[in-house]
Amino acid sequence: MSKPNYSGVFHMVEQDNMDAYLGALDINFALRKIVCLLKPTKDITHDPATGTMKIRTITTFKNFNMDFNIGEEFTEDLQAVDGRTCQTTVNWDGNNLVCVQRGEKEGRGWTHWLEGDKLHLEMRVQGVVAKQVFKKAD
Template sequence: MAQQFVGKWNLIESDNFDAYMKQVGVGLITRKMAATLKPLLEISVEGDHWKLHSQSTFKNVLTEFDLGKEFEETTADGRVLKSTFTFEDGKLIQVQKKIKDGDKDSRFVRYIEGDKLIMEMESEGVKAKRVYERAQ
């Protein structure tokens, strides 16, 4: 099931992403810039080892992890959080836990629906959704 995530994905739709970014503490200028970007997401999987490489004109971010192992993640906007990824029922689940006061916990669920990669995110009741389509 994990292999269905492998490949390159183009962002085509965002819903409530600005509100989510504001909730987790992303500054106004960074939020406005992020709203204009259409990143390319490249996913590779080897066993339990995953790489999520998000590429845009603003910033490239590589997140590399092993399923079930907590690690320190630096987000695109510079926050440092504890992250754990698991794979359950065909969905890639990510839980981010705050390290310092002022930061927020978040939960991401990524799954395939038809030819789309859906990413749903939530922090303290604020939800957002991003939709990607497979790159040609």
């Protein structure tokens, strides 16, 4: 069964519990407040045939790029986020993309899924869950 193609540009339309999630990552108070005000755009290029994916998270403050092959572990440089690196693997769970980030923080990772023109993102670390919803650009 074929997997969905996540390619597209998505603009954030809602966010929940981001401050607590960033706090669990030990992000300082001032930076947490800035990040919580940002309205990121996700620019995703996905080739379902090869399993390669590029996720560009674009904000007015900082951009973050993540390039990977689904199912292959890689060293992820999260210096722009929280100054850490971790061993990351993204796999399919049904039609959802599930990321596990092994490193200093327990239970770190995220899940992406599509519902119509919405891209959902659930981020997890140490039992804290934050959610973002993005709407596909026309």
